[in-house]
Amino acid sequence: MLELAIDKKVEPVVIKDLQRHPAKNLVTHVDFLRIDMNKDIVTSIPLNFIGEEEDNEAMRLGAILNQFITAIEVSCLPANLPHTIEVDISNLAMGEHISLTGLTMPKGVTITALTHGDIEAHDQSVVAVQEPRLMSEEVEKEAVDSEGEEGADDKSEGDSE
Template identity: 45%
Template sequence: MSYELIAAKREQLGTGASRRLRHAGKLPAVVYGANTEAVSVVLEHNPVYYALKEEGFHTGILNLVIDGEKQAVLLRDYQMHPYKQLVLHMDFQRVDLNEKMHVKVPLHFVGADASEAVKLQGAKISHVLTEVDVRALPAQLPSFIEVDLSAIQAGQTIHLSDLKLPEGVEITALTRGGDQAVASASGAAAAE
């Protein structure tokens, strides 16, 4: 899913100006990267607040329209109010669509309830990792990587090298020689 955010450059900077914006239902943000000067912008708060609840918003390429000029960006950071349902600030990084980039992508675990380890061998599935750092062109970045646990046996471990990756996506830990465990099945049958 593609997200488009409408923004405007902001002239007034500082704590007081940001508070006035938040009070008016706006969200201060900054856009940086791609060898271009950082730009302070302001967005509507509510569309961004609800978009943050969707997983694809955190890992996907966003279209940020600043005063009519469209830019491809990636959400890099955001700050929430400690107890109010309020986003305080956001950081966006400009993206060069022809250059590979690093992004943390969540792992979706499927098939655990259908695996022999759980159904017949009494094992418990432990998720060792919940996200993984990948490198790919922005157009090839996945929203998530699926980890199929249906074939796991008691005492077995699934490693990064066992994951099925989309075309053009590589796991940075594997390129450095590390093959971490992603999930394992342990329990009574595994001990035997």
């Protein structure tokens, strides 16, 4: 939230759109949205994933962190508007995830997706710690190879008769 002076009057605003020059990364245009400090606003807030990979046991063992959502739409009074929502991934084990209902929201901030009736129907995974496919494919390949070797032994025994 910002305060913008318009005709010598200070107005509370939020940035609605920001455009940058493609090569120079300079701001070329900004759209502001005037807000009423006593009414809820709906806006998208970025998620900040905290808890380094070296702090997470599963990721040290080769797990992959999949971030399915990087920002969420929230509703709140402008005074309660957070800059980011923190998501702590340091304690996630292999196969575990954090969903929208598992996020810790600041006081007065509501996730809009969870206000549309059945919470379970709108709850989504935000982040998950998963076993890499390569690891599971190697395990499957080893299992197939060991079965193939046993089958080859049986075949060669049958051919010699």
